[in-house]
């Protein structure tokens with residue numbers, strides 16, 4: 497069975513992991529109120545999605 | 556291989572899953588819109604669509620099949636009364652999902668599940684529905 501010949505040092509391990517990182521979330525602006533909002537989400541400020549207020553109970 | 560295996564398991568046993576979706580679909584037809592996590596919302600559409608198809612068929616057998624899923628008799632009555640008017644002109648697309656944010660605690664995506672179409676105005680208190688509700692309560696009492 498193939499087996500590592502040498503222990504990977506902390507330095508090598510950490511260098512490998514420098515590319516593992518999370519990016520910033522993609523944030524758009526609400527066309528209604530201009531607040532920052534996630535794409536494909538209703539606006540957390542005004543509750544509008546695709547021109548419709550989803551927080552209102554009655555249609 | 557997962558060929559032709561549709562649906563998600565949601566880390567539940569099949570009985571747990573079906574019990575949960577029966578509860579959820581009952582709530583959906585009762586309240587018209589419910590808030591849940593996104594994967595559950597997506598799976599709930601299957602249940603809702605199937606029941607609306609049954610309601611549009613509207614015969615006695617369909618009604619019994621719906622009764623086997625929906626937990627409240629009054630909800631079945633309302634669904635079958637309204638289905639033709641509300642969904643008769645559509646073939647699918649009975650539900651709408653809107654993502655509304657991330658949950659504090661586990662960052663799960665929360666989604667609103669809504670029934671499309673104009674809600675049908677109920678004529679006063681539907682006598683049959685009231686009767687069914689009473690029967691439901693009676694049955695529960697005798698169970699206890």
Ligand SMILES: [Zn+2]
Nearest residue numbers: 526529539542
């Ligand atoms: Zn907004």
